[in-house]
Amino acid sequence: MKKPSLVKQIIFYIAIVVIWQLVAMSSIWPNNLFPSPYEVAEDLVYTASDGSLFFGIGTSLLRLLIGLTIAIVGGMLLGILMARIETVNQTIGSLVLGLQSIPSVAWVPLAILWFGLTDGGIIFVTAVSSMFAITISTYTGVKTINPHYIEAARNMGAKGTQLATYVLIPAAFPHLISGFKQGWAFAWRGVIGAELLFSFLGLGFLLNVGRQLNDISQVFAIMLVIMMIGIVIDGIIFKRIENKVMSRWGLR
């Protein structure tokens, strides 16, 4: 991140907090509907000090990690098969496009019936809500590989899983990264959505508790945490991998 943009961002966020405080103080909306930044901060400190915040974050992130891992492995496998075998693309490919259009929370009723109110159910929702985006980007990535890479590799004796591991996946990696990024965003929405509806631990559950207790500062606080985790994973982790891959592959 460049220095001037960082300065601008800091000023911007300070301004938001100041305006927020002023609006809260003006009492346009009653305090139980619009908390002040101070109250939200207080709530954050409180949930942090009794450990429930970190337990919630940990639970949600663990579910995300397991669900996303399943989605990445399954999605890549399916995507490679679709890209390399035309029959798979013509049959399963059309189904994947359909499944991709199902919103993540729409999987929740099915997950509850199949898995009950368990971690497994939430992980299932996380995995299916991100898997097909990864499948599609893997497919596109493998399809757009310079054909000479594949020909050279086959010529030198690579085939089957060897070809997939040593050529297809690394060659498609710039595409895969953007697929993982998209997949993670879907998975994160999936986890939080499922936790809200399952009401079984995690950040989504804490959000729901806030709603049930009419604790508006908790709702604000948890939403902030969800957003911040998003910024960290997207803007720091993925950005770094992406930059590295792009320069290595000579794309930048």
Place this chain on the structure above:
Amino acid sequence: MTKLEAKNIVKYFKHDSHRLKALGGVNLQIEDGEFVCLVGPSGCGKSTFLRIVAGLETPDEGEIFFDGKPVTSTGPERIIVFQEGALFPWLKVQDNVEFGLKMAGIPKEERAQISKRYLDMMQLTKFADSYTYQLSTGMKQRVAIARALVMDPDVLLMDEPFAALDAQTRDLLLVEMQLIWEKTKKTILFVTHNVTEATVLGTKVAVFSNRPSTIKKVINIDYKRPRLVEDQNLFPLQQEILSELRPEVKKN
């Protein structure tokens, strides 16, 4: 001893709905250790012919025989070097060179020993740990040649490997290529559109006619090496080849 034999190779190009006869029955016999250059008007299918020999494409009619046995697929005894090298950007130079050995399951230490020999031969030792985006076009082609030689193929198939190089780099590689050929005693098939290049390198130059192409004439060159681009004694041969080529280019 005959290393390669092409018998009546016919190949159609598919353009949307209609078919275009590219190769109209190519016959060619190549002895072990020969350096054969294929020249022809652009679009005559000489590169396609090379790809058929490599087993990356199948002919519509006719057959290629390697050591008397028909060629049915691609294999490491016939290694192709592409015009742009088709090096893998995700691998370091040394790993690129060792790729085929890795596919063959040769252990790491042994791979390093073999690759070192060819990295030295191609003057790449300093660049073993570089990524391909850090190399000039000429260096990339050196890596591509080293990667092919490491496979110890019977036949080296080169598809206009020097076409994208600047004149100085090319002239240097033309001399080196002759030394490599003398040192390794490989059978080489070298596609080029550059007549000078063909006369400098080849023990034989095969001139392709325009589509549907056949081999119009084979010219033997028995002249001392290393031959230089500026050698006046090669001039009459170049004129002879050009006089064969010119009417074919006009037909295009």
